[in-house]
Every structure is written in structure tokens, then in C-alpha cells.
Amino acid sequence: MTNPAIEPAREGRFILLLGALVAFGPLAIDLYLPALPAIAIGLAATPEAVQLSITVFLAGFGLGMLFYGPISDRYGRRTVMLSGIALFALASLACMLATGVEQLIAARFVQSLGGGAASVLARAVVRDVYTPTEAIRKLSLMAMVTAIAPLLAPLLGSVLLAGFGWRGTFAAVLLWGVLSFVVVWRYLPETLPAERRGQLPLGAAFAAYFHLLRDPVAVGLLLAGGMSFAAMFAYITASPFYFIELQHFSPAAYGALFAANAVGIFAANYVNSRLAKSRGAAVMAGVGSASGLAGALLLWMAMSVGEAVPAVIAGLFIVVSMTGLLGANCVGLLMARYPQNAGAAAALFGSSQFGFGMWASAAVSYTHDGSGRPMAWVILVTAAISLAGYLLFRRVSR
Known part of the structure; x- marks a missing residue:
């Protein structure tokens, strides 16, 4: 550790807190997934509008x-x-009180603008406190904490849906936000003291994005990590319809399946926390991108031969799990390359993840045809681009 703001005895709690902050995005999405059909009914909206x-x-x-x-x-x-x-x-309060799908969509947009702060700055805090090599290991440990959100959120969402209706899911998200504010206000110190901050005008600080986007190494890392995340969000968007409506899974069974994929993310991050230092972050990212494409191919073939559900589940498990290897390693490598702009680097990486995720989510919704094939095609394309981004990073680095 390089920053005295965090005492070694508090390191475990520190990582736990940061991992929980990174979970803002997954929690706000995964908790209400089982409730999507109920929201459509409650707000008299189409499934596409709710998606x-x-x-x-x-x-x-x-x-x-x-x-x-x-x-x-x-x-x-x-x-x-x-x-x-x-x-x-x-x-989150506005989401809970929404009376129309348009109000819900507007409130979700504002909710997401706020939630991005916790997710991106938790990663930047790690780079403030730790050396580059150790930061990658800590990011994997944080991701293990974050994986608990998709592990428990759909199951909790199913329980809340049964007991309180779909508004209960947003009430839980509201409670999470309030508790997080109190914990951060009370326990998280400032990790970037004034003497270590950039002294450039704010406009020049934003110009760091242009330097990053002109760097082929950075572009390769953004594609490798971001497109893997996009594949996961194609699954998140399409899977409630595919498993609940098409394959007749109950909301509870769907929640259990979703939790199994979260276990895969947890396991991948655990392996990465053990091997990233000895094998190298670049090697582990390569394993993740290649394995993700293999899983996408399995999914595509399963959908092409009559929707063999066990093979579909296996392919999705591989694809989703590999986000655990790619996320921590790619963002860690990117922040190590730009230590004076760690916040901007983490922000651009996170933004690319969710931007590509938005593209994949929209593509799945736009090509919806009553089957799971659009999900398989979008995941295959994103996994292929992820591997291409990794190969670009390796080629330019060498």
C-alpha cells in the first residue's frame, strides 16, 4: 500500500466497501430483472418498452x-x-413511485447518472492507494465482492416481487443507496490529497480522454474488456424473456440460474487474484477473451440446433464468467499506463463497458423475434470483437 489514509488492519473492510460500491450498477439492474414482466403489466407497457x-x-x-x-x-x-x-x-425513490413507463425510464436515467460515481471512483481509489501490480489483484478481490450482487439480487428480487410487488425491488435499491451514502460519509477518507491532484484546468482534465482514445494500446484494452461486458448485458436483457416466457422457467428458477452465472464471475476473479501476479495481467486477459469466444460459439451452435437448453446454459455460463478475468485485468493495465489520470482512465473504461452494453442491449431488443437467436448472435459478435481488441493490445504492446 502506498497511501497512509488506509491502515493495514482495515484493509479487508476497505476492499469490502469498495467492492460494494462497484456493485451499484449490477445491483440496480439485476434486482429488478425478475420483475420485468410484472412491471410491463403494472404500467400497461410493452416488454420492449420495459426493456x-x-x-x-x-x-x-x-x-x-x-x-x-x-x-x-x-x-x-x-x-x-x-x-x-x-x-x-x-x-430510486422516483422509480419506486413511477405511474407510467415513461416516468420509470426517465427516473432510471437519472438514477444511473448518480450510480456511475460510486462504481468508477471506487476503482480510482484502488489506484490511489496501491501500486499498479497490487491494484490489479485488489480489483479482482473487489470484483469477487461485486459478484455477490448478481448472485443474490435476482433471488432477492423474486422474494420482493412475491411479497411487495415490483415497487418493492426499487424500495430495496433506495435503501441500498441511503446506506451506502452513510457508510461512505462516515468511513471512506479522501485518498487523493490536494498535493497529488492534477493542477490543470478542468477542461484540460477532460482532454485526457482524447489522449487515451488516440492510444491503440488503450483502445485494445477498452474493446477487450468493454465488449465482454456487452456480451453479458445482451444476456441480461434477453434472458428474462428467453428463460421465463419461452422456456417456462419460474422467476425463482431464473433467479437461481442467474446466481449460478454470478458464481462463475466470482470463481474467475478468485483465480485471477491468485494468478495475476505470477502469470501477468495480460496473459490472464488473453485467457478470458479466448474462453469468452469459445463460450459464445457453443451458445450459437446450441441455438442453431433446436435450442438445446443445457448447452445454452453452459455457453452463457462461460461467456458471463469470463467478464471476471477481463474486467479487473484490463482496467488495471489501463490505469497503470496512465497513473496521473487514473480517474479518467477508470471512467473511460467503465463508460465503454456500459456504452457497449447499451449497444448490445439495444441490438437484442431491436432484433427480438420471439426466440433466443438474437441473443446468441449479439453475444457471438461482441465476444469476437473482445478477442480482436485483446490481440490489438498485445500486438502494439510488443
Whole structure:
């Protein structure tokens, strides 16, 4: 550790807190997935309109990250993070009280703008406190904590749906936002002191994005990690319809299946936390991108031969699990390359994840044809681009 703001004895709690903050996005999406059909009925909306609330959330989350990264590089992490969490909580209340799908979509957009602060700045805090090599290992440990959100959220969402209706899911998200604000305000110190902040004007701080986007190494890392995330969001958007409506899974059974994929993310991050230092982050990212494409091919073939459901589940498990290898390693490598703009680097990476996720989510919704084939095609394309991005990164690095 390089920052005295965090005492070694508190390191476990520190990583737990940061992992929980990164979980803002997954929690706000996964908790209400089992309730999507009920929301459509309750708000007299089409399934496509309700699915749009996912797409809009991804767009706002990515935009929020781009805003918070350079600002935190210039003015510090803590105040910016607290402001975003407060906005998230207020918008969650608006989601809970929505009386029409248009209101829900608008509130979800504002909610996502606030939630992006916690997710991106938690990663930047890690880079403030740890050396580049150790930061990648800590990011994997954080991702293990974050994986608990998709592991438990659909199951909790099913319980809340049965007991309180779909509004109960947003009440739980509201409670999460309020508790997170209190914990951050009380226990998270400022990890980027004034003497370590960039002294450039704010406009120049935002210009860091252009330097990153002109760097082929950075572009390769953004594609490798971002497109893997997009594949997962194609699954998140399409899977409620495919498994609940088409394959007749109960909401509880769907929640259990979703939890199994979260276990895969957890396991991949555990392996990465053990091997990233000895094998190297670049090698582990390569394993993730190649395995993700293999899983996407299995899914595509399963859909092409009459929707063999066990093979579909296996392919999805591989694809989703590999986000655990690609996320921590790609963002860690990117922040190590730009240590003076760690907030901007983390923000651009997170924004690319959710931006590509929005594209994949929209593509699945637009090509919806009453089957699972659009999901398989979108996942195959995103997995192929992810591997191409990794190969670009390796070629230019060498």
C-alpha cells in the first residue's frame, strides 16, 4: 500500500466497501430483472418498452462515469462520490413511485447518472492507494465482492416481487443507496490529497480522454474488456424473456440460474487474484477473451440446433464468467499506463463497458423475434470483437 489514509488492519473492510460500491450498477439492474414482466403489466407497457429501461440505465451510467472521472482527478474522490450516491438514492425513490413507463425510464436515467460515481471512483481509489501490480489483484478481490450482487439480487428480487410487488425491488435499491451514502460519509477518507491532484484546468482534465482514445494500446484494452461486458448485458436483457416466457422457467428458477452465472464471475476473479501476479495481467486477459469466444460459439451452435437448453446454459455460463478475468485485468493495465489520470482512465473504461452494453442491449431488443437467436448472435459478435481488441493490445504492446 502506498497511501497512509488506509491502515493495514482495515484493509479487508476497505476492499469490502469498495467492492460494494462497484456493485451499484449490477445491483440496480439485476434486482429488478425478475420483475420485468410484472412491471410491463403494472404500467400497461410493452416488454420492449420495459426493456428500454435497461438500455437507458446503461447509457446514463456510462455518461455519468465520463463526467465524474476527470472531476475527481482534479478535486478529489470523496465529495464527488457522495454527490453521485445522493442523486442515485433520490432517483430510486422516483422509480419506486413511477405511474407510467415513461416516468420509470426517465427516473432510471437519472438514477444511473448518480450510480456511475460510486462504481468508477471506487476503482480510482484502488489506484490511489496501491501500486499498479497490487491494484490489479485488489480489483479482482473487489470484483469477487461485486459478484455477490448478481448472485443474490435476482433471488432477492423474486422474494420482493412475491411479497411487495415490483415497487418493492426499487424500495430495496433506495435503501441500498441511503446506506451506502452513510457508510461512505462516515468511513471512506479522501485518498487523493490536494498535493497529488492534477493542477490543470478542468477542461484540460477532460482532454485526457482524447489522449487515451488516440492510444491503440488503450483502445485494445477498452474493446477487450468493454465488449465482454456487452456480451453479458445482451444476456441480461434477453434472458428474462428467453428463460421465463419461452422456456417456462419460474422467476425463482431464473433467479437461481442467474446466481449460478454470478458464481462463475466470482470463481474467475478468485483465480485471477491468485494468478495475476505470477502469470501477468495480460496473459490472464488473453485467457478470458479466448474462453469468452469459445463460450459464445457453443451458445450459437446450441441455438442453431433446436435450442438445446443445457448447452445454452453452459455457453452463457462461460461467456458471463469470463467478464471476471477481463474486467479487473484490463482496467488495471489501463490505469497503470496512465497513473496521473487514473480517474479518467477508470471512467473511460467503465463508460465503454456500459456504452457497449447499451449497444448490445439495444441490438437484442431491436432484433427480438420471439426466440433466443438474437441473443446468441449479439453475444457471438461482441465476444469476437473482445478477442480482436485483446490481440490489438498485445500486438502494439510488443
